[in-house]
Amino acid sequence: MNGFMNDAPHYLAGLVTTITVSVSGIAIAILLGIVLALALRSRFRPLSLAVRAYVEFARGAPLALVLFLLYYGGPQFGLLLSPYVAGIVGLGVYGAGPFAEIFRAGLNAVPKGEREAAEMLGLTRGQCFLHVELPQALRLTLPPCVGQAIALLKESAVLSVITVGELTKVAGAISSFTFAVATPYLTIALLYWALVEILSRLGRILERRFAVKGS
Numbered sequence: 382m383n384g385f386m387n388d389a390p391h392y393l394a395g396l397v398t399t400i401t402v403s404v405s406g407i408a409i410a411i412l413l414g415i416v417l418a419l420a421l422r423s424r425f426r427p428l429s430l431a432v433r434a435y436v437e438f439a440r441g442a443p444l445a446l447v448l449f450l451l452y453y454g455g456p457q458f459g460l461l462l463s464p465y466v467a468g469i470v471g472l473g474v475y476g477a478g479p480f481a482e483i484f485r486a487g488l489n490a491v492p493k494g495e496r497e498a499a500e501m502l503g504l505t506r507g508q509c510f511l512h513v514e515l516p517q518a519l520r521l522t523l524p525p526c527v528g529q530a531i532a533l534l535k536e537s538a539v540l541s542v543i544t545v546g547e548l549t550k551v552a553g554a555i556s557s558f559t560f561a562v563a564t565p566y567l568t569i570a571l572l573y574w575a576l577v578e579i580l581s582r583l584g585r586i587l588e589r590r591f592a593v594k595g596s
Contacts, residue, residue, distance in 0.1 A: 388555050388565075395551030396572055402465065402547060403537045403576075406472025407530050413473060414480025415515075421485050432481075439478025444539045447475045452543040468540040468547075476533045483525045487518035520591045527584030531577050538573075548572055 420432040439447075451460070451474075452467040462470065491514050499509040519526075541550035552565035559565075 388559075391551050391555060392548070392568060392572070395546060395548040395569070398465075398545065399534075399537055399547040399572075400576070402468050402472065402540060402545065403534045405469045406476065406537070407533050409469065409473025410476030410480050410529075410533065411526070413477035415484050417477055417481035418484035418488060419510075421481060422488065436478040436481050439475055440482070442475070444471065444475045444536050445542055447471045448539065448543050464540075464543045464545045467543055468537070468545040471540070471543075472533055472537060475536070476529065479529050479532075480526070483522050483529060484518060487522035488514055490521050491517045523584065523588055523591060527580065527587075530584075531580055534576055534580060535573065 417432050417436060420428055421436070423429045423432075448467060448471040451471050452462060452464065455462055455467070495513055495517070496509055499513045500506075504512065537547055538549040540547050541553065544550070548569040552569045555565040556562050
């Protein structure tokens with residue numbers, strides 16, 4: 382018990398790092414995913430093909446590979462990133478591909494007649510997207526978006542390969558120092574479970590609110 386209490390500040394620091402890196406990476410992935418989804422629907426074929434290639438790479442490449450390219454390969458191209466920033470950017474770039482597919486499907490599911498009706502009311506194409514298509518697409522895609530956000534949260538454990546001090550890195554450090562394996566990794570497993578549960582509950586709350594607004 383005393384050992385756990387002594388290590389508690391390290392677990393707390395790792396938890397804070399995991400949360401901040403994950404939330405930042407998920408936010409980047411969502412915003413970039415929306416942009417990529419629009420590009421996938423573009424009638425300019427070279428753009429849509431280039432974005433499709435990026436999406437397939439992001440969906441197929443392991444996160445560790447993306448992190449190595451950013452953190453260790455970046456300096457060869459003048460891109461010098463701290464482990465923390467590389468972790469956030471890596472999560473964002475890696476998660477953008479799946480989010481792009483989710484949002485593309487959501488936008489395609491919005492009835493075409495609603496966009497035409499908005500345009501007849503005098504809304505510009507941009508206003509139509511922001512006020513008609515995007516809100517409906519977000520409501521339709523909320524469950525898979527929550528699932529993808531949870532996946533990225535769990536993938537943040539890989540950031541230890543570039544020395545980001547998140548939960549897995551903390552557990553490894555404690556295990557090396559105390560020669561205990563089960564306790565550190567069971568502890569962070571419980572912390573990850575708690576984070577996933579919180580995110581799942583938040584998703585259900587948002588779903589209910591969207592359902593009320595849509596009714």
